[in-house]
Amino acid sequence: MKITDITLDRLRLELNPPFHAAWDPEPRRHFDATIVRVHTDEGITGIGSGDLMDGFETYRHLFVGEDPLQINRHVRAIETANFHGAYYWPLEAALWDIIGKAHGRPVSELFGNATRKLPAYASSGELKSPAERVAMALKAREAGFRALKIRIDRDRIDEGVAAVRAVREELGSGFEIMVDLNQSWRMAGDTAHASDLAKTRKTIARLAELDVFWVEEPLPYSDLDGFKTLRAENPGVRIAAGEMHHSPTELLRHLEKDTLDIYQMDVVLAIGMHRARTLAELAQLKNRQFTPHSWTNGIGVLANLHVAAGVGGGPFFEFPYDPPGWTPERRDFMLAEPVRVNSDGDLEVPDKPGLGIELDEDAIDRWRIK
Missing domain, CATH: 3.20.20.120 (Enolase-like C-terminal domain)
Incomplete structure (x- = not known):
């Protein structure tokens, strides 16, 4: 199995009324999310999210063409990219999603x-x-x-x-x-x-x-x-x-x-x-x-x-x-x-293979940052 592409959907949900998080200096008027999808040549797609993945495009080449199951290698590669950019752990989550789907088991197992x-x-x-x-x-x-x-x-x-x-x-x-x-x-x-x-x-x-x-x-x-x-x-x-x-x-x-x-x-x-x-x-x-x-x-x-x-x-x-x-x-x-x-x-824990994520593609289309 090989990674053929890694795509990002950047989303923004407007918050009205705003959310007054205790740790925020200002009220939160929108909620951002980045959806990471790791595509493979066997038709399995892994999904992750968390950190916003800013600047990841610079490091995509470190993973495309590699075997997604080589998780130890990918963790070390992510750590090297993190040093120079943001924190790209949603990519690791997407890779574990692939591993679970490839084996037909929830990741927790x-x-x-x-x-x-x-x-x-x-x-x-x-x-x-x-x-x-x-x-x-x-x-x-x-x-x-x-x-x-x-x-x-x-x-x-x-x-x-x-x-x-x-x-x-x-x-x-x-x-x-x-x-x-x-x-x-x-x-x-x-x-x-x-x-x-x-x-x-x-x-x-x-x-x-x-x-x-x-x-x-x-x-x-x-x-x-x-x-x-x-x-x-x-x-x-x-x-x-x-x-x-x-x-x-x-x-x-x-x-x-x-x-x-x-x-x-x-x-x-x-x-x-x-x-x-x-x-x-x-x-x-x-x-x-x-x-x-x-x-x-x-x-x-x-x-x-x-x-x-x-x-x-x-x-x-x-x-x-x-x-x-x-x-x-x-x-x-x-x-x-x-x-x-x-x-x-x-x-x-969802009983589906991988992380058990089911996306709402209509919501992603609606809230995608153009």
Whole structure:
């Protein structure tokens, strides 16, 4: 089998009303997605998405004419291209889609087949008042979710803690709550300093009293000693991070220094499926957990799900969900059907070969950037 072509569909869905993501300096008025298709001479086409693939045309020749099944070679080639361009991990997802289709099996089976479903947590995206967050949490529980992640702004700690307290009081101890402080990386244009260790220690101590399941991205990735301090001082709270960490060797340093309870590498935005599997298995050998970041479109959600289900990730899987601003319909506008959790709040691995992606070609034609 040979790769005959790699094509990109660049899409833009206008968001009206805009989505006020907690990590964005400005409201998000459109949602961009790039669909990668890897075509082969045997009629199998692989599909991937995640990073926007800016500048990939320069590197297409590194892959066209090659055997798509030689995944180790392609991962190394993608890493060399990443060094000079963007992050081209959606191409790896498309290659794994081909491998699964060629063998007639879901990709998760090729990654270990540890489970066919994972309990999902509703991953909120906006900053909301305590009353608004309680209303959303009740809707999430009604939809089947057993856990919710709440964002807290570094400059509005009291309001954020109040939202967590309100949800805990309303939904009780049987509903898990995670908190994301969004301090490990920055969107373009956000030049503010991260919260320092002293402030973060106080915040996590307050959250520990509310029995949060984990606190995510509390410090910049480089502050390994700070992460260790937070873990040591708060034994009842798990510390999670790593979602946008692009360096396997730096993640290995986190593993070696035992800085985290939960590793969250995103396979289509940050580090790729192959490398994420390796790091996830190393984390599990240290009795630590892997539950990937998946704040992307439905294709990226599925790619992360296949790796997590393959290696036995958990204890929960991230499901971007914060209605009315962020819904499966908005997130998955390029798919024939949005990816959804079942009535028990589990996200099931599609039983189709490959990643199980079904595109809506009419939607792609409608939203393609001309």
